[in-house]
Amino acid sequence: MAGYLAKRLLSLVPVLFVVTVAIFLIIHITPGGPAASILGMEATEEEIERLNEELGLNRPIHEQYVTWVAGLLRGDLGDSIFMRMPVSRAIREHIGPTLSLAIVAQLIAIVLAIPFGMLAAYKRGTLADYTLMGASLLGMAVPSFLMGLLLMLVIGVKLGWLPVAGYAPLSAGLGVHLKFLILPALSLGSIQAALIARMTRSSMLDILNLPFIRTARSKGLNELKVVGKHALRNAFLPILTVVGQTFGTLVTGAVVVESIFNIPGLGQLILNSIERRDYAVIQGVVLFVTIIYVAINLAVDLLYGAVDPRVRLDKR
Amino acid sequence: MELLNREQYDVLRKRLAREQRRLNIRRIKSNYGLVAGAVLFLFFVLLAVAGPLIIPHDPAEMKVAERLMAPGGTHWLGTDEFGRDLLARIVYGARVSIAAGLSVAAIASVLGLIAGLYASYYKWLDHVLMRICDGLYAIPGILLAIALMAALGASIRNVIIALSIVYTPGIARIVRSAALSVRSQTYIEAMVVQGAGATRIIWRHIMPNTLSPLLVQATFVFAEAIISEAALSFLGVGIPAPEPSWGNILQAGKLVIYKAWWMVVFPGAAIVLTVLGLNLLGDGLRDHLDPRLAAKGKR
Numbered sequence: 001m002a003g004y005l006a007k008r009l010l011s012l013v014p015v016l017f018v019v020t021v022a023i024f025l026i027i028h029i030t031p032g033g034p035a036a037s038i039l040g041m042e043a044t045e046e047e048i049e050r051l052n053e054e055l056g057l058n059r060p061i062h063e064q065y066v067t068w069v070a071g072l073l074r075g076d077l078g079d080s081i082f083m084r085m086p087v088s089r090a091i092r093e094h095i096g097p098t099l100s101l102a103i104v105a106q107l108i109a110i111v112l113a114i115p116f117g118m119l120a121a122y123k124r125g126t127l128a129d130y131t132l133m134g135a136s137l138l139g140m141a142v143p144s145f146l147m148g149l150l151l152m153l154v155i156g157v158k159l160g161w162l163p164v165a166g167y168a169p170l171s172a173g174l175g176v177h178l179k180f181l182i183l184p185a186l187s188l189g190s191i192q193a194a195l196i197a198r199m200t201r202s203s204m205l206d207i208l209n210l211p212f213i214r215t216a217r218s219k220g221l222n223e224l225k226v227v228g229k230h231a232l233r234n235a236f237l238p239i240l241t242v243v244g245q246t247f248g249t250l251v252t253g254a255v256v257v258e259s260i261f262n263i264p265g266l267g268q269l270i271l272n273s274i275e276r277r278d279y280a281v282i283q284g285v286v287l288f289v290t291i292i293y294v295a296i297n298l299a300v301d302l303l304y305g306a307v308d309p310r311v312r313l314d315k316r
Numbered sequence: 317m318e319l320l321n322r323e324q325y326d327v328l329r330k331r332l333a334r335e336q337r338r339l340n341i342r343r344i345k346s347n348y349g350l351v352a353g354a355v356l357f358l359f360f361v362l363l364a365v366a367g368p369l370i371i372p373h374d375p376a377e378m379k380v381a382e383r384l385m386a387p388g389g390t391h392w393l394g395t396d397e398f399g400r401d402l403l404a405r406i407v408y409g410a411r412v413s414i415a416a417g418l419s420v421a422a423i424a425s426v427l428g429l430i431a432g433l434y435a436s437y438y439k440w441l442d443h444v445l446m447r448i449c450d451g452l453y454a455i456p457g458i459l460l461a462i463a464l465m466a467a468l469g470a471s472i473r474n475v476i477i478a479l480s481i482v483y484t485p486g487i488a489r490i491v492r493s494a495a496l497s498v499r500s501q502t503y504i505e506a507m508v509v510q511g512a513g514a515t516r517i518i519w520r521h522i523m524p525n526t527l528s529p530l531l532v533q534a535t536f537v538f539a540e541a542i543i544s545e546a547a548l549s550f551l552g553v554g555i556p557a558p559e560p561s562w563g564n565i566l567q568a569g570k571l572v573i574y575k576a577w578w579m580v581v582f583p584g585a586a587i588v589l590t591v592l593g594l595n596l597l598g599d600g601l602r603d604h605l606d607p608r609l610a611a612k613g614k615r
Contacts, residue, residue, distance in 0.1 A: 014450070014451070015447070015454050016454075017447075018447055018450065018452065019451045019454055022452060022455065023455070023463070026463050026464060026466075026467050029464075029467050029468065030468070030469075031469065137592070137595075138592070140595070141588050141591045142584075143543045143547060143587070145547055145551075145566075146566070146584045146587060146588070149569070149570060149580045150580065150581070150584060152573060153573055153580055153581070157573055157574055158577075164573075248456070249456070251456075252457075252458060252459055253458075255458070255459065256547055256551065260570065270459075271551060271553070273466075274462070274553055277466075279466070279467070282462075282463055282466050283463070285459075286455065286459050286462075286463045289456060290454055290455045293454070293456055294454050
């Protein structure tokens with residue numbers, strides 16, 4: 001296990017190198033250079049020169065990269081020009097809503113998808129199966145920001161059941177917190193729910209045909225126990241894979257959904273920073289979310305071994 | 317026994333080709349997903365191409381008196397906050413959105429094909445290119461696109477550039493894995509031994525074998541690019557107003573969601589149906605081009 005972990009961590013080195021180079025280079029492709037872009041059209045040569053000096057942009061590019069990465073390794077993501085604070089602090093102030101949203105979306109997706117996926121597998125070939133799978137196909141074709149708008153329109157505006165937009169932190173109470181998060185989480189989680197339902201169905205179908213299910217039935221266990229316990233447990237690994245992989249995309253997707261519902265998370269931070277041409281923040285947020293994304297995927301891979309003893313990671 | 321003469325051979329060959337075509341058409345016809353996807357998608361392409369000829373309204377013409385009119389009357393799908401005809405804007409938006417998606421799919425396919433093929437042929441290049449792909453792949457696509465748009469500035473051209481950068485690594489990987497399995501075949505070794513040049517081997521003998529998976533993947537990228545373009549434009553970093561795109565119509569629709577449901581529902585439906593069509597088309601193409609996969613998936 002330790003050997004496998006070391007190997008996986010080592011393989012991340014080139015990935016992170018490319019990631020940092022790519023994100024570093026992004027601000028250097030701005031037309032006319034970042035300083036001119038920050039200051040706008042009316043800036044004089046001297047002003048641009050002065051800002052370049054202040055931001056260290058007049059040094060050779062590899063030197064700038066090394067300085068930047070050295071800062072990253074110390075946890076220093078640079079400073080926001082507009083907000084006059086370290087980027088890491090800006091991220092800390094905005095991460096809460098994003099994570100809350102992603103987690104609630106994941107929970108909703110799991111709670112909806114696994115029972116429906118099991119039902120579809122159990123009732124395979126019936127109307128219920130076709131309806132559920134048709135719905136999931138449609139669900140995958142609706143992008144989250146659109147699902148958000150539609151939910152907002154139907155549930156928020158027409159029916160008035162839930163607030164249309166806004167956010168309340170967890171400190172305002174769990175009930176209020178969730179009330180604001182349900183619509184965004186539902187829109188964010190719908191594609192995930194569709195994916196998990198499909199994976200649950202196909203994984204269950206594989207298992208339901210196996211001899212040990214027949215054995216369980218023939219020894220007189222009730223159906224609920226056969227399907228809910230024996231079959232689900234064995235069908236769980238592929239489901240876990242999808243859940244794990246999609247959690248990374250949920251964190252990313254949250255960034256988009258936030259802007260629809262005016263949730264003050266990382267998405268709003270990055271979009272505001274685009275208007276302010278606050279490149280350090282944009283770089284910082286993209287890098288931060290990428291690292292979360294990579295870390296989640298690694299954690300999911302490592303979890304396989306814990307869930308399924310048949311997967312012997314270190315023997316590979 | 318006499319061999320076939322030239323004429324007989326030609327006749328026979330033509331008949332065989334015809335038979336092959338007939339079988340192929342029958343297989344396509346019985347592939348309902350493929351047909352449904354193609355019909356759905358072609359409907360929107362037709363709308364984009366021919367729509368402007370049929371619709372009597374100009375997508376940019378503003379009429380203050382006709383602001384936010386509900387669907388019906390002369391404005392079949394209603395009007396927007398400036399009194400512009402929504403149907404006309406969706407039809408012109410189809411041109412922009414589909415053209416952007418197609419350009420991204422085409423550019424990413426060409427770049428991915430070149431990268432994937434050469435990576436499969438030269439070991440050292442493989443290491444370099446695949447590490448670059450891994451890295452770009454690790455950055456969540458929509459975030460990479462947002463960051464690129466932040467640097468480049470909002471415009472159609474920049475949306476196409478940014479999304480092509482996002483989708484090229486995925487295609488390069490698929491082409492590479494298809495090419496690698498061909499690369500290890502004996503006949504490629506034989507060509508190397510006979511002294512055939514790398515360019516000839518890569519483009520005449522390896523490349524044709526990567527086209528089926530490439531085509532399937534390109535269809536999916538097309539669909540994803542349409543979604544991503546809409547998302548970027550919706551967030552205000554994609555295609556800027558007043559040029560209509562499905563994404564920025566939705567962006568305007570969000571602001572008037574209390575008064576005008578049609579501004580959200582109709583452009584939304586256009587996106588969903590186009591994407592659904594492309595996804596069905598992609599699935600169908602995969603089944604058609606690789607029947608072994610289809611049989612496995614249908615259990």
